[in-house]
Amino acid sequence: MEKDQTSESPHAASDVLIAEKLMVKLEKIMEEHNYQRSALLEVLQKAQEIFGYLDRKVLLLIAEKLHVAPSQVYGAATFYNFFRLRKPGEHIITICMGTACYVKGADKILSTLEQELGIERGKSTPDGRISLFITRCIGACAMAPNVIIDDVVIGKATKEGVIERIRKSAGGEN
Amino acid sequence: MNVLKSFERAVKEFGLEDKCKIARTGCPGTCSAGPVVLVEPGDYFYQSVTPESAQEIVKEHVMRDVPAKRFLYSNPEFFSKQKRLVLRNAGKMDPLNIREYISRGGYTALVKCLTGMSPEDVINEVFKSGLRGRGGAGFQTGQKWKFVSKAPGSPKYIIGNLDEGDPGVFANRTLAEADPHAIIEGMIIASYALKAEKGYLYTRAEYPLAIETLKKAIQQARSLGLIGEKILGTDLNFDLELRLGAGAFIAGEETAILASIEGMRAMPRPRPPYPASSGLWRKPTLIQNVETLANIPLIVLNGGEWFSKIGVPHCPGTKCFSLTGKIRNPGLIEVPMGITLKEVVFDIGGGVPDGRTFKAVLVGGPSGGCLPESQLHLPIDYESLTKAGAIMGSGGIVVLDDESCMVDTAKFFIEFCVDESCGKCTPCRVGLVKVKKVLERIAHGKGVEKDIDLLTKVGEYIKEASLCGLGQTAPNPVLTTVRYFKDEYLAHILNKECPTGKCDMGTRRRS
Ligand SMILES: Cc1cc2nc3c(=O)[nH]c(=O)nc-3n(C[C@H](O)[C@H](O)[C@H](O)COP(=O)(O)O)c2cc1C
Ligand code: FES
Numbered sequence: 034m035e036k037d038q039t040s041e042s043p044h045a046a047s048d049v050l051i052a053e054k055l056m057v058k059l060e061k062i063m064e065e066h067n068y069q070r071s072a073l074l075e076v077l078q079k080a081q082e083i084f085g086y087l088d089r090k091v092l093l094l095i096a097e098k099l100h101v102a103p104s105q106v107y108g109a110a111t112f113y114n115f116f117r118l119r120k121p122g123e124h125i126i127t128i129c130m131g132t133a134c135y136v137k138g139a140d141k142i143l144s145t146l147e148q149e150l151g152i153e154r155g156k157s158t159p160d161g162r163i164s165l166f167i168t169r170c171i172g173a174c175a176m177a178p179n180v181i182i183d184d185v186v187i188g189k190a191t192k193e194g195v196i197e198r199i200r201k202s203a204g205g206e207n
Numbered sequence: 208m209n210v211l212k213s214f215e216r217a218v219k220e221f222g223l224e225d226k227c228k229i230a231r232t233g234c235p236g237t238c239s240a241g242p243v244v245l246v247e248p249g250d251y252f253y254q255s256v257t258p259e260s261a262q263e264i265v266k267e268h269v270m271r272d273v274p275a276k277r278f279l280y281s282n283p284e285f286f287s288k289q290k291r292l293v294l295r296n297a298g299k300m301d302p303l304n305i306r307e308y309i310s311r312g313g314y315t316a317l318v319k320c321l322t323g324m325s326p327e328d329v330i331n332e333v334f335k336s337g338l339r340g341r342g343g344a345g346f347q348t349g350q351k352w353k354f355v356s357k358a359p360g361s362p363k364y365i366i367g368n369l370d371e372g373d374p375g376v377f378a379n380r381t382l383a384e385a386d387p388h389a390i391i392e393g394m395i396i397a398s399y400a401l402k403a404e405k406g407y408l409y410t411r412a413e414y415p416l417a418i419e420t421l422k423k424a425i426q427q428a429r430s431l432g433l434i435g436e437k438i439l440g441t442d443l444n445f446d447l448e449l450r451l452g453a454g455a456f457i458a459g460e461e462t463a464i465l466a467s468i469e470g471m472r473a474m475p476r477p478r479p480p481y482p483a484s485s486g487l488w489r490k491p492t493l494i495q496n497v498e499t500l501a502n503i504p505l506i507v508l509n510g511g512e513w514f515s516k517i518g519v520p521h522c523p524g525t526k527c528f529s530l531t532g533k534i535r536n537p538g539l540i541e542v543p544m545g546i547t548l549k550e551v552v553f554d555i556g557g558g559v560p561d562g563r564t565f566k567a568v569l570v571g572g573p574s575g576g577c578l579p580e581s582q583l584h585l586p587i588d589y590e591s592l593t594k595a596g597a598i599m600g601s602g603g604i605v606v607l608d609d610e611s612c613m614v615d616t617a618k619f620f621i622e623f624c625v626d627e628s629c630g631k632c633t634p635c636r637v638g639l640v641k642v643k644k645v646l647e648r649i650a651h652g653k654g655v656e657k658d659i660d661l662l663t664k665v666g667e668y669i670k671e672a673s674l675c676g677l678g679q680t681a682p683n684p685v686l687t688t689v690r691y692f693k694d695e696y697l698a699h700i701l702n703k704e705c706p707t708g709k710c711d712m713g714t715r716r717r718s
Contacts, residue, residue: 115453169456
């Protein structure tokens with residue numbers, strides 16, 4: 034697993050405070066589920082919602098509280114595509130590479146973005162501003178190809194349109 | 208939202224508040240023509256509505272009763288060949304209002320069960336209907352209910368399978384967003400018939416709107432006493448919980464979904480024992496696709512015999528399909544079983560747009576088959592599709608035109624299945640990687656003629672030897688493209704040429 038990146042910011046003190054508050058929130062969610070081990074996926078989902086990703090500390094805490102071996106928690110977190118083990122960039126671009134989107138040229142949008150941003154799928158730009166992910170179908174296939182920029186779905190996407198949107202929402206660089 | 212606001216504003220502006228009611232609905236299936244607006248009475252269906260045209264529609268149609276023809280939906284044939292049973296309410300009512308569902312006859316089937324039918328009566332009616340599971344395998348639903356009902360052990364569980372992991376398919380999603388109570392009512396009826404007190408509705412985290420809708424629907428059903436203890440004052444208890452998957456295609460497989468609900472990696476296990484006798488926490492469990500479940504209230508209300516006469520005898524009823532790819536009218540459709548692929552692709556779908564020509568239709572998702580024009584006469588039913596090398600799957604139909612390379616298409620699907628293979632059994636884990644390597648070789652101009660036989664042989668072997676349905680069907684796209692489009696493989700191998708120019712014969716960087 035990657036080293037925890039949050040602890041190295043200049044505002045370390047207040048960050049720690051926030052992190053603690055979030056941990057309390059996570060505890061509460063586990064309590065709501067009576068610390069049942071069958072709630073593991075729900076808890077991981079909520080944890081990702083709270084922290085944005087699942088780092089080592091979070092996974093270990095969940096393992097301890099639900100009485101599940103850390104290997105099993107890590108196993109589940111890596112099995113399902115939805116979970117992220119690394120801190121994502123400030124802006125997240127997700128390209129649907131499901132069948133309908135692929136047939137409509139999603140692969141071309143993907144390779145253009147990989148070139149433009151200088152990163153491969155699954156990675157973030159070195160400045161941590163933008164992450165590029167792929168997904169397999171969001172169920173909006175009739176509007177293919179679909180690209181999601183920070184939770185906004187763009188249907189019938191084009192290379193140009195997507196790049197334009199990224200410039201607008203993620204600032205003028207790149 | 209803007210369109211909705213414009214309608215509200217226009218109605219106010221023209222003083223028509225007493226004359227009409229503005230309602231929001233779920234998707235009627237015409238996704239690419241959106242935003243759409245239905246004006247009743249008369250089923251006037253407007254497409255690509257903008258805030259500006261909204262104003263005009265109100266002014267002309269609502270105020271003066273003259274439909275604004277220029278904005279009407281231009282593909283009436285999209286609806287004319289469909290038969291809408293499961294999607295009976297889609298696009299016609301507010302999914303977030305349980306009273307609208309009730310006013311359209313919802314929950315009367317449940318009341319009928321509770322007041323006049325024994326659990327055995329219900330099972331018999333479902334058995335008589337001949338309904339077969341819509342999640343892919345096509346198993347007789349009534350038979351499954353008998354198994355679960357007779358299985359020793361308690362408590363019993365019911366799982367509504369809304370995982371819909373097939374990329375390119377959105378039928379279950381649309382159903383959940385447009386008519387969540389049809390699914391829920393089906394589950395409550397199953398709970399009565401099988402004496403199962405706990406149900407799980409398993410859906411994917413990628414479907415936020417469906418999740419929201421289902422959550423609210425469950426809450427409403429609970430507050431009206433349709434879920435919980437002593438349902439409608441009877442002895443029936445049924446609790447329903449929503450569970451979220453986390454993006455794994457295999458999680459929809461019936462033994463993998465059990466592991467997932469129990470909080471583990473979604474790994475399938477050998478059957479028998481089948482979930483009907485040993486499912487969630489080793490208790491008898493009914494696993495049913497949500498489209499199957501949405502048929503149940505109709506069967507209870509109208510009788511099994513009525514249902515058995517729709518579609519074709521060995522495969523009665525209707526099936527929802529997600530129609531996508533290179534097609535003029537993409538969207539969600541529901542057709543009687545036995546309709547031909549040709550009618551679906553050309554009459555309902557409107558054929559291939561942009562002056563291009565039809566090449567193949569992919570039926571059944573990533574482990575379905577690529578069928579050429581010569582197979583379009585096939586009726587849609589489980590057996591015909593399987594014989595042609597495809598599967599019903601969860602109802603994905605993706606149309607490919609002459610721009611798509613069949614080797615590349617096969618490679619795309621195999622890559623997907625390699626990614627999604629859980630790795631438990633060797634044929635699927637190792638075999639698919641082997642197939643992928645051979646396909647890559649061919650796509651990069653390095654294939655040899657023997658490779659075609661190799662693909663067929665390894666493909667057949669994986670189908671035969673894999674543990675679960677994923678491996679047992681994953682080679683289908685390769686096997687069907689080899690069977691129906693061999694000349695394209697030969698062009699790549701012998702002439703080192705990709706007829707469509709999609710494969711970069713050896714120069715492109717693999718991304
Ligand atoms: C890899 C794989 C994925 C599956 N995904 C789904 C799914 O997403 N939804 C579904 O209803 N059935 C899915 N199935 C089929 C289920 O195993 C099971 O047959 C079905 O849910 C039973 O319900 P039915 O009889 O109503 O079809 C999948 C099967 C396999 C092998
Ligand atoms: S394939 Fe992209 S949304 Fe379904």
